[in-house]
Every structure is written in C-alpha cells, then in structure tokens.
Amino acid sequence: MLLAAALAYARLGIPVLPVHPPAGPGVCCCGRPDCDRVGKHPLLRHGLHDASTDRRRIAVWWERWPRANIGLRTGVVMDVADVDSAPGWHGLCLLLGGGPPDGPQVRTGGGGRHVWFRPCGHGNRVRLLPGLDWRGRDGYVVAPPSRHAGGADYRWLCPPTAGLPEVTPALRELIAGPPAVSAPAPVGDPDRYARAALEAEADRVARAPVGARNDTLNRAAFALGRLVGAGMLDEGPVCAELTAAALHAGLGRAETRRTLRSGLSAGRIRPWNQGPSHVA
Ligand SMILES: [Zn+2]
Known part of the structure; x- marks a missing residue:
C-alpha cells in the first residue's frame, strides 16, 4: 500500500x-x-x-x-x-x-x-x-x-x-515578508487570538512526548515571543503557563528556564505585526 x-x-x-x-x-x-x-x-x-x-x-x-x-x-x-x-x-x-x-x-x-x-x-x-x-x-x-x-x-x-x-x-x-514588516492581519480579534494561541501552545507543550519536549517548548516560546514582541501578550503569563506545561510534561526546571528564555527572546525580536488596519 x-x-x-x-x-x-x-x-x-x-x-x-x-x-x-x-x-x-x-x-x-x-x-x-x-x-x-x-x-x-x-x-x-x-x-x-x-x-x-x-x-x-x-x-x-x-x-x-x-x-x-x-x-x-x-x-x-x-x-x-x-x-x-x-x-x-x-x-x-x-x-x-x-x-x-x-x-x-x-x-x-x-x-x-x-x-x-x-x-x-x-x-x-x-x-x-x-x-x-x-x-x-x-x-x-x-x-x-x-x-x-x-x-x-x-x-x-x-x-x-x-x-x-x-x-x-x-x-x-x-x-x-520579514516577519516584522507590516504583515496582513489574519485576526479579527487580536486579544482572543493571542489568548487562544497561548492556550494551544501550552497544551501542546504539556502533551509533548519524551524526545520532543524541549523542541516543542522552544517552538512555543518562539511563537509566543513574537506575540509578546507585538504587544499582544504579556511575558509574565506566557512564562508562567509554559513553565507549568513544561514541568507537567516532565522537563527539568533548569532546562525549562533555559529553553524558555532563548525561545522567547528570539521571538520577541521578530514581533508579529498585526498591520495598521488593526491598530484602532
Ligand atoms: Zn528517529
């Protein structure tokens, strides 16, 4: 087959x-x-x-x-x-x-x-x-x-x-596009979108199988870091939720902190720009 x-x-x-x-x-x-x-x-x-x-x-x-x-x-x-x-x-x-x-x-x-x-x-x-x-x-x-x-x-x-x-x-x-340049806005309600994204990423990290946990956390931190950089999410809740999810998945505290920090900062400097039409 x-x-x-x-x-x-x-x-x-x-x-x-x-x-x-x-x-x-x-x-x-x-x-x-x-x-x-x-x-x-x-x-x-x-x-x-x-x-x-x-x-x-x-x-x-x-x-x-x-x-x-x-x-x-x-x-x-x-x-x-x-x-x-x-x-x-x-x-x-x-x-x-x-x-x-x-x-x-x-x-x-x-x-x-x-x-x-x-x-x-x-x-x-x-x-x-x-x-x-x-x-x-x-x-x-x-x-x-x-x-x-x-x-x-x-x-x-x-x-x-x-x-x-x-x-x-x-x-x-x-x-x-380079991500920071005015990309079209795919979201009607940025706040709701950002909250849903945080929930989905945290859920994915919590369920990540052994062998993919660190990579999953890194990707989640990067993706959410872009939303933090765009001012759509606060860093505090992102850190708290992803840390809880990573510990739940069985990652160690030190590894979690390290991965989270590097993923977030890489994402933050490539902010996801919602475009001018949604600034109002
Ligand atoms: Zn393999």
Whole structure:
C-alpha cells in the first residue's frame, strides 16, 4: 500500500523519499531513544536531496523498507501549509479570505492538517503564525497513508486534484515578508487570538512526548515571543503557563528556564505585526 501510494505521488511529478516510520507509539525505528522527530526524518543519507520520481528507485526503497513512511518534497509540484492547532487553522482561513481552503487536504496522524497549494517559490517558514508552518522550496511533508508517531495514519480529507489553488496575496505576503514588516492581519480579534494561541501552545507543550519536549517548548516560546514582541501578550503569563506545561510534561526546571528564555527572546525580536488596519 505504501509503495503503491509512493508511486502514485511520483506519477504526479512529486519527488518521493522514504522516511523512518514509528516502531511503536512515540518510538522511532531509527533506534535513537532521544529521537526528536519520530516517524518524520529521512531514511536516506542525503535526505530530501535524494528524493526521486523514478519508479525503479522508489520500488527498491520500499522493497528494502516496506513500512517506510512517505516523504514528499515540497516546492516542486506543491507547497504545503502545515497546521497543528485551532489558532493555526483559524489564522490560515482568515489569510485565505475567511473560508476554509478548497484545495487538497490531509488529516495528519497527529491531528493537524496539511493543505496543498501551488508552489509560491519561497522556502520553509516555521511558525508563520502560532500553529501554522509553511513547507516550500527544499522542504518536505509526510503524506498518506504514512503512520504518525501517535499511532494514527495520515489520510486524505480531499485528495490531490490536477489544479492546485494559488496562495492568496495575504498569505504570500506573510510567507515572503520579514516577519516584522507590516504583515496582513489574519485576526479579527487580536486579544482572543493571542489568548487562544497561548492556550494551544501550552497544551501542546504539556502533551509533548519524551524526545520532543524541549523542541516543542522552544517552538512555543518562539511563537509566543513574537506575540509578546507585538504587544499582544504579556511575558509574565506566557512564562508562567509554559513553565507549568513544561514541568507537567516532565522537563527539568533548569532546562525549562533555559529553553524558555532563548525561545522567547528570539521571538520577541521578530514581533508579529498585526498591520495598521488593526491598530484602532
Ligand atoms: Zn528517529
């Protein structure tokens, strides 16, 4: 099934790469107990640069690793909006003009969504908004019917079609722009949005599995630091909530403090600008 799916993606012109599958819940088949990217990192030495549309190479890979997850190189046939929380979904819909996306859509095994667009020429962007990443040039995504570290399979909500939707100007501007330059405002109610983002990030940190805790905390601190820098959240509550969440997940106090401080300051100097239309 995985081989057939990999070949079908290749027929669409999408370069495919085999990716380490999870060996069990939260355990990576790469064998490293501290693996931070369970079920998501390439099996090939040169990773995404070995990705191919060649049927024979793909067949050889899945004969060798029949359970390998399927990675798809982005930026060639499609770019992908990677949504992993409700605020991320809300932000994406607003960037698309208010409605849900109408292109191909994947339910990821971790409960998030991947939404496909025509390539817009830009590279990856982490945390465009809290809960929203962009996979573009030189990136990849894990695709159905791969298995997620949590045990569920990635599956199609809307399968790929011939014509992919273009990114909207608002979304393109956010992907292209330096974050501090007046990005379009994707939120109708910034306060509510910021509170929801804090809740979602704290929740994600609290539930982060061993091996991904520090990385999850760092990303959360960075994303929320951008909102702190924009004056949408106060640093005190952000520190308090993320610290509680990290301790709940089992991280040590010293590590939590260190990661929190560096993530927050990196985010603060890249404030998320809501744009002039929402200053009033
Ligand atoms: Zn691994």
